[in-house]
Amino acid sequence: MGSPKISRRTMLGQTGLAAAAVGLTLAGCGSSSDSAPEAGGSASSAPLTPVKLQLQWVAQAQFAGYYAAVDQKFYEAEGLAVEIVEGGPDIVPQDVLSAGDVDYAISWVPKVLGSIEKGAKITNVAQIFERSGTTQISFKDKNIVAPGDLAGKNVGSWGYGNEWELFAGMQKAGISTGDIKLVQQAFDMNGFLAGDIDAAQAMTYNEYAQVLESENPATGQLFQPSELNVISWNDVGTNMLQDAIWANSEKLSSDAAYQDTTTKFIKASIKGWIFARDNAEAAASIVTTAGSQLGVSHQQWQTNEVNKLIWPSTSGGIGSISDVAWERTVGIAKGTKNETGATIITADPPQTAKNTAYVTKALEELKAEGVDVEGKAFTPLTVTLQKGGA
Template identity: 70%
Template sequence: MKHSTRLTRSRVIGGIGALAATAIVLTGCSSGGSSDSTDSAASGDLTPVSLQLQWFSQAQFAGYYAALDQGFYEDEGLDVTILEGATDIVPIDVLTGGDADYAISWVPKVLGSIEQGAAVTDVAQIFERSGTTQISMKDKNITSAADLKGKTVGSWGYGNEWELFAGMNKAGVKLDDISLVAQAFDMNGFLAGDIDAAQAMTYNEYAQVLETKNPSTGKLFTPDELNVIDWNTEGTAMLQDAIWADSDRLADDSAYADTTVKFIKASIKGWAYARDNAEDAAKIVTASGSQLGESHQLWMTNEVNKLIWPSTSGVGTINQDQWDQTVKIAMDTPNETGATVISEEPPATAFSNEYVEKALSELKDEGVDVMGEGFTPIDVTLKEGGE
């Protein structure tokens, strides 16, 4: 069902001050699946629902913006507000604090919160593959984790380092064998030559390098000038973007459980739309207020699609082997202080396929392709600065 573009800033709340804004948007309707949610005359008979992102508006979240823009949430009876993230916002804290109905976050980051008492459940594992890499210039001769020994290695920290540490551990490279530096959330240190191997998401920082001119050639860097360590290939990938819900509400509130199925269903339709209409999806995100350039936004949409499609078991399904690998790395891999993400297995409530399976069943009945077996990435030409 095609809807006219309706994405406005009133439906997408900015990250800075998002919590304060949420209180205004959801006044008198703090829980998307609660019985009193139907009293909201402003949204007609729609159930108000809020989604907390883990970062600012960008095509990493293209499926949710597409679902909003195309009316997929409305088709399911939901009035969805997207809350942007920021450096000072922890999505799971927003969810457990009652200020959002759902949140997007990486699994290893949330496992630590769960061990500390957060009652949340991974109800749809949207990203099946990891987008985290370690990149280097060709002349550094770094093609695998083993080659990091003796090098200056950048890491963002904040829970982004575990695949790197696990890859090094698997390759027999100790933290004492490298010079670990705190990498800013950009590629300036790498481009300046201060970092031999830098962390880079396939859909963001890697593109930042390719959008920059090589001072030696006067032309934009090309993939041929870079080496990439892919943690999917190295065998230490961890599950990333997932939809998280409140475990207690799922158990006690049937309306919230029903809303969860509807929200997942519409979100997956949004991701299928982004798969089949990458250019349009990128434009939708740009229209939401993202500060990233058009070519960068399209690159991001295309690369994120690669993390989702083709799907092994139906997009959103939490595959047991991938979950187990993520948990094992979280338990067995120490950081620079010797600490691990978690000290014991997470509870059974940490993930559930119950809701996504219901959503997938309905989508299949409606003829929506939830596997994406024929998915083919598009060719994207980056421009300087991502414009």
């Protein structure tokens, strides 16, 4: 896979590509709130266990929970010194993990299933995103309200493994890739805004906002949601599991210290995501301090929209791996064909592809501490986007 020539600004928010080794260790400073788990230092004077976490992309609120866990010293309280390694366009995060260069990685489930079938020894130990953030958006005058309406249209896709929900939704509606003009979508919304793409891929937490931050030349005002049609793969039923925490399968089976670290890492990460849930604006600021180049309103929008993908948890607590969602994702990965006729995987993944023991233990400990791991009362913020996301 070649490296697309994209600017740091326009590539923000894409989860399909992977990781350049840009190490980042955040200072533990910041304030906690009454609604979030308490921040705290290390429980003892013992040396902290070093841990490297590989992200899918650059610093942004897609990963707010991990940055918050560092900033609020949740990792430190579990005896961990976590280094967050930013992503980029050149290296796939699961490959970095499989090679032993990091301890954990964040990646979408279908992409990793393909890597596992090719021999990667890695395991999903916590499914952080419960819902899909991928949509296909179009202007109202295109009359595209469902997958079946994509026939004969210029349909944008980033590719690189981001296209499977789109293809599954089309095929569910009886539309093949031959029935559309598939457009290689750049990592921005310029082609869509210029009219070259009728229906464009857009993450709820990034590209959709990019459109709403843009000025409609016909009105001189920012585009409004009422001017767009949005196909959500959650509604269509072809949504696939996205951001999960992945661990080294072989170390999970043989290394007791790594097993213990895995539970601690998941527990502290969940605390970080709870902080982001209950302190969305503060979490956005933490990510900005960490180096995100998104504007203030865009970063707040992203934090808010990512929270919607996590909360409320309907499967017993954040990080739980729903059997229904897992089987749906595997089924789509096996049964959906791309434009060349290939599928993501050809057979069911091995049992080692997921392991719920560590997240279950982490959730039990948090519940015993009185921590709200389900967020049933979660209410999203109302974020007003500014021009250019400023």
